[in-house]
Amino acid sequence: MKRHSMSSLGVIPAIASDIRVEKLEHRTTPKIPFPHKHDFYQLVVILSGSGWHEVDFTRHTVSKNQIYIIKPGQVHGWKLAKNTRGYVIEYTDASFPKNMTLENHITRRSRALPDMMKLGKSKLVNGKFFELMEEEFRHSQIHSQSILQNYLSILVLDLLRLSKAKEADNHEQEDLIMAFTDLLEEHFREEHSLAFYAQELKISAKALSAKIQRVLGKPAKEVIQERCFLEAKRLLSYSTLSVSEIGYELGFDDPNYFSRFLKQNLKVSAQQFRQRALKKN
Amino acid sequence: MKRHSMSSLGVIPAIASDIRVEKLEHRTTPKIPFPHKHDFYQLVVILSGSGWHEVDFTRHTVSKNQIYIIKPGQVHGWKLAKNTRGYVIEYTDASFPKNMTLENHITRRSRALPDMMKLGKSKLVNGKFFELMEEEFRHSQIHSQSILQNYLSILVLDLLRLSKAKEADNHEQEDLIMAFTDLLEEHFREEHSLAFYAQELKISAKALSAKIQRVLGKPAKEVIQERCFLEAKRLLSYSTLSVSEIGYELGFDDPNYFSRFLKQNLKVSAQQFRQRALKKN
Numbered sequence: 105m106k107r108h109s110m111s112s113l114g115v116i117p118a119i120a121s122d123i124r125v126e127k128l129e130h131r132t133t134p135k136i137p138f139p140h141k142h143d144f145y146q147l148v149v150i151l152s153g154s155g156w157h158e159v160d161f162t163r164h165t166v167s168k169n170q171i172y173i174i175k176p177g178q179v180h181g182w183k184l185a186k187n188t189r190g191y192v193i194e195y196t197d198a199s200f201p202k203n204m205t206l207e208n209h210i211t212r213r214s215r216a217l218p219d220m221m222k223l224g225k226s227k228l229v230n231g232k233f234f235e236l237m238e239e240e241f242r243h244s245q246i247h248s249q250s251i252l253q254n255y256l257s258i259l260v261l262d263l264l265r266l267s268k269a270k271e272a273d274n275h276e277q278e279d280l281i282m283a284f285t286d287l288l289e290e291h292f293r294e295e296h297s298l299a300f301y302a303q304e305l306k307i308s309a310k311a312l313s314a315k316i317q318r319v320l321g322k323p324a325k326e327v328i329q330e331r332c333f334l335e336a337k338r339l340l341s342y343s344t345l346s347v348s349e350i351g352y353e354l355g356f357d358d359p360n361y362f363s364r365f366l367k368q369n370l371k372v373s374a375q376q377f378r379q380r381a382l383k384k385n
Numbered sequence: 386m387k388r389h390s391m392s393s394l395g396v397i398p399a400i401a402s403d404i405r406v407e408k409l410e411h412r413t414t415p416k417i418p419f420p421h422k423h424d425f426y427q428l429v430v431i432l433s434g435s436g437w438h439e440v441d442f443t444r445h446t447v448s449k450n451q452i453y454i455i456k457p458g459q460v461h462g463w464k465l466a467k468n469t470r471g472y473v474i475e476y477t478d479a480s481f482p483k484n485m486t487l488e489n490h491i492t493r494r495s496r497a498l499p500d501m502m503k504l505g506k507s508k509l510v511n512g513k514f515f516e517l518m519e520e521e522f523r524h525s526q527i528h529s530q531s532i533l534q535n536y537l538s539i540l541v542l543d544l545l546r547l548s549k550a551k552e553a554d555n556h557e558q559e560d561l562i563m564a565f566t567d568l569l570e571e572h573f574r575e576e577h578s579l580a581f582y583a584q585e586l587k588i589s590a591k592a593l594s595a596k597i598q599r600v601l602g603k604p605a606k607e608v609i610q611e612r613c614f615l616e617a618k619r620l621l622s623y624s625t626l627s628v629s630e631i632g633y634e635l636g637f638d639d640p641n642y643f644s645r646f647l648k649q650n651l652k653v654s655a656q657q658f659r660q661r662a663l664k665k666n
Contacts, residue, residue, distance in 0.1 A: 227520055232513045239508055247542040254535040254542075261528040261535075 121198035123252040125234075125241035128190035138181030139342055144196045145214050147259070148172040149223070149234055153188025157181075159219040161337055169223040171263065175215055177289070179338050191234045193256065200253055210253075210260045212282050217263055226262055233259075280305065281319045284312065292331045294355045298324045333369045340374060341381035347374045402479035404533040406515075406522035409471035419462030420623055425477040426495050428540070429453040430504070430515055434469025438462075440500040442618055450504040452544065456496055458570070460619050472515045474537065481534055491534075491541045493563050498544055507543055514540070561586065562600045565593065573612045575636045579605045614650045621655060622662035628655045 128148065134140065139158070148157070148171065155166040159180045164172070166184060174180050176196075197211045223229040237255045240248055287301055295301070301324075302309040316324040332354050339350045351362030363374070370377050409429065415421065420439070429438070429452065436447040440461045445453070447465060455461050457477075478492045504510040518536045521529055568582055576582070582605075583590040597605040613635050620631045632643030644655070651658050 227517060230513075232511075233517060236508060236514060245546065247546055251539050251542050254539045257535045258532050261532050265526065265528055 121196055123199045123241070123249060123256055124192075124194040125238045125252065126192050127238060128184075128188060128192055131192045132184050132186070132188065134181075139179050140181070141177055141179050142174070142194075143176050144194050145176065145211060146172075146174040147191075147193040148174070148182075149191040149193070150188065151190045151229070151234075153185050153190070155182060155184035155188060157184075157220075160334060161341070162219065164220050169229050171221050171223050173214060173217045173219060173221070173263070178219070179342060191238055193237070193259075195256060199249075199256075209282075210257050213260050213264055215282075215285070217260070217267055221263060221267060223266075226266055228259065228262055278319070280307070280312075280315055284316065288328060288331055292328065292335070292355075293353065296328055296332065296355060298328070301328075329365075329369075333365075336366060337370075337377070340378050402477055404480045404522070404530060404537055405473075405475040406519045406533065407473050408519060409465075409469060409473055412473045413465050413467070413469065415462075420460050421462070422458055422460050423455070423475075424457050425475050426457065426492060427453075427455040428472075428474040429455070429463075430472040430474070431469065432471045432510070432515075434466050434471070436463060436465035436469060438465075438501075441615060442622070443500065445501050450510050452502050452504050454495060454498045454500060454502070454544070459500070460623060472519055474518070474540075476537060480530075480537075491538050494541050494545055496563075496566070498541070498548055502544060502548060504547075507547055509540065509543055559600070561588070561593075561596055565597065569609060569612055573609065573616070573636075574634065577609055577613065577636060579609070582609075610646075610650075614646075617647060618651075618658070621659050 128150070150166055150168060150170040150172075152168045153166060157164050157166050157172055157180065159172065159174060160178050164170075166182070166188065172180075195211070200210055228234070233255075237252065237259075240251050240255065283305055284301060287304055291300070298309050298313060302312045305312060313324045316322075316327060320327060335354055336350055339345055339353065340347075343350075345353065347363065347366070348359040351359055354362075356362035356365065366374050366377075372380075409431070431447055431449060431451040431453075433449045434447060438445050438447050438453055438461065440453065440455060441459050445451075447463070447469065453461075476492070481491055509515070514536075518533065518540075521532050521536065564586055565582060568585055572581070579590050579594060583593045586593060594605045597603075597608060601608060616635055617631055620626055620634065621628075624631075626634065628644065628647070629640040632640055635643070637643035637646065647655050647658075653661075
């Protein structure tokens, strides 16, 4: 992957609110060059083949029976062998009716999934599940989008089970954590204090902190810092912004403090990290 | 089928609100003797085999790639060859969350389906669709009931397309007709006048009549009479009630009027119809 200026790092917009299902062989060359990010969810199902797929600084070796779950805003790129077979499934928050029950908030549940999962233990991979889904999309007719919503719900629920993602027993609690991560996604560039998020969520900082620790298994402060750090790595790797510009972009007004923050997390200097990313790509 | 007194004509109650999916080979002998009726929906998928299946006085020859859709209250019975393979799917109104969108009112949509359909044109029959569904039920775990709701929604929506059931363009209108048929199912024994149903639905009799004619393609009076007539046939065939007792049961206070009603619709006398039903069973 080449380094791109931030403005040239393409963002592919969603196409309406349709759920799209296509064979991977029609999509091995991206519509805009890698690396890029989308404002939609993209599931890449690998049934056979080889290559690599990099999602947010982690390069995965592509092999059969994998699924990649790329969430809006994640930077990714891949290189796949020509004989790679599978499916690409794309959707957005708008692909589901707003008034669906919590059980069916499929996009929220998608966000809880890891970037890559092995499908080996899912019965879907042996059945004709993906084939049925793709055929439904290709021969689109009345009720097709409803049917695709149902197929996608099955897939995401099955993946959730496979991932053994810790699900809060209490739906209200799960809702709160979802609301927090939504809010963080929107504001991490300018708001680093838990107090801000607690106020927005109309809950005490202490209560929010306790719930985040219980559900996500780490302190709230760490969750906020991790989000900033991920974005810093993206900008170091794929943009031409200077370190202090990046710090400013991420709400660190003191360049020295930002440098220390980076060094502590990167383990190497910002310059060294950039060099390595450039070489790797 | 033997003739049964009304009290011995078993009604199998639903088992909780679960969606159940079982292989037909485990169910060829009914839990209570045929003929019987249920208070749940039952889909009988025939993938291969032979025999007959009678639903409300229509005997169908069983052959591969058929689906039977038995709605609550319908009387049915079957005799299947030992090598018959397929699936039995059972569900109730309570199997789906109450606040689902109209698009997903799967039980209402089930009621719009004919008693028997040929699956040949559905891609579901060639895929492993039913196998996946049965496996999900057999290895029940977290999210299984949500996943089964989604599979069942796909199946019913696909059947609706296949049946080319006339669907009202206007959802409000469809809602009204559904509300009317629900109400009729509950009250046809005591209320035969359109005025009663119009009042309950808070609409003028004239407007209700026009909408029924437009959507169902026949006058409201005929729809009400057909429902009474179906029940009369069930009671003549499967119960030991006398003709006037049946008339009374169905809200006909004047036995002579009921006799004329029967004769006009049966084309033969009530006695002759009973004899034939007995012989046939």
